[in-house]
Amino acid sequence: MTFGVPRPDKIDYYAQVAEAGRDYKRQVLAALDLRPGLTVLDVGCGPGTDLPAMAEAVGSSGAVLGVDTEPAMVEEAGRRVAGTPRISVRLGDAHALPLAESSVDRVRADRMVQHVADPAAVFAELHRVLRPGGLACVAEPDWDSLVVDPGELSTNRAFNRFVCSTMVRNATVGRSLPRLALGAGFEVLDVSVATPVFRDFEAADKILGLSRNTERAVRAGHLDRAAGEQWLAALASGPFLAASMVFIGVFAKPAA
Numbered sequence: 086m087t088f089g090v091p092r093p094d095k096i097d098y099y100a101q102v103a104e105a106g107r108d109y110k111r112q113v114l115a116a117l118d119l120r121p122g123l124t125v126l127d128v129g130c131g132p133g134t135d136l137p138a139m140a141e142a143v144g145s146s147g148a149v150l151g152v153d154t155e156p157a158m159v160e161e162a163g164r165r166v167a168g169t170p171r172i173s174v175r176l177g178d179a180h181a182l183p184l185a186e187s188s189v190d191r192v193r194a195d196r197m198v199q200h201v202a203d204p205a206a207v208f209a210e211l212h213r214v215l216r217p218g219g220l221a222c223v224a225e226p227d228w229d230s231l232v233v234d235p236g237e238l239s240t241n242r243a244f245n246r247f248v249c250s251t252m253v254r255n256a257t258v259g260r261s262l263p264r265l266a267l268g269a270g271f272e273v274l275d276v277s278v279a280t281p282v283f284r285d286f287e288a289a290d291k292i293l294g295l296s297r298n299t300e301r302a303v304r305a306g307h308l309d310r311a312a313g314e315q316w317l318a319a320l321a322s323g324p325f326l327a328a329s330m331v332f333i334g335v336f337a338k339p340a341a
């Protein structure tokens with residue numbers, strides 16, 4: 086029984102997710118088609134994990150700007166990129182970005198839209214700040230797609246229902262990316278799905294919050310305690326598998 090596992094520190098948590106998601110992150114970086122001299126905006130940059138790779142791709146004639154609403158993230162990202170003049174980090178909200186219209190060549194948003202109050206307004210902002218002909222790459226999960234083995238299918242489904250209804254604001258926004266992009270005036274160049282697979286329960290538990298959210302679901306009355314305990318015991322007994330989809334959309338702002 087593994088109830089009661091505390092939520093990790095956010096910065097540690099994002100580092101663990103970045104490690105587990107390195108394949109899809111590589112895919113996002115490639116889709117951005119970064120070249121020397123370009124200006125890139127990373128909206129919801131978190132602790133700045135991917136800012137150095139983007140800076141390397143745009144070279145000394147380019148620039149990278151990270152924006153995040155959380156002061157602790159901006160501080161950590163600032164520490165990470167200190168001493169690299171072409172990277173800057175600012176506090177800012179994706180609903181009202183601190184940037185002029187058509188001022189960047191590329192926009193990246195990695196698992197940020199799942200948290201925002203108004204995804205359509207955020208897409209309108211991404212479109213506003215991007216120059217005509219520029220590219221945006223947005224990666225978002227679909228928390229309803231989590232599948233695990235072994236364990237009761239009905240408990241897996243109840244867990245997903247709880248996470249989607251209670252824990253993550255826009256839990257299934259991944260599947261809506263092309264619709265949101267079209268609504269904001271983007272052209273949809275590509276939509277693909279990356280599916281990180283976990284074979285280790287402990288690692289998956291840290292990233293996917295299996296124990297934490299089962300406990301919350303039980304306490305909130307969404308899941309029977311015995312069913313939750315049996316499910317976690319089965320998952321921890323191994324062999325174990327979990328997989329969950331991350332949608333990756335590549336969008337262009339049509340040239341004027």
Ligand SMILES: C[S@@+](CC[C@H](N)C(=O)[O-])C[C@H]1O[C@@H](n2cnc3c(N)ncnc32)[C@H](O)[C@@H]1O
Nearest residue numbers: 129130131153154155158178179195196197200
């Ligand atoms: C799951 S983390 C991802 C961080 C980073 N993109 C990465 O790949 O490691 C989501 C980030 O989006 C930020 N965020 C949430 N809402 C935001 C908003 N309205 N504007 C800007 N950033 C936001 C959070 O503070 C958090 O740092």
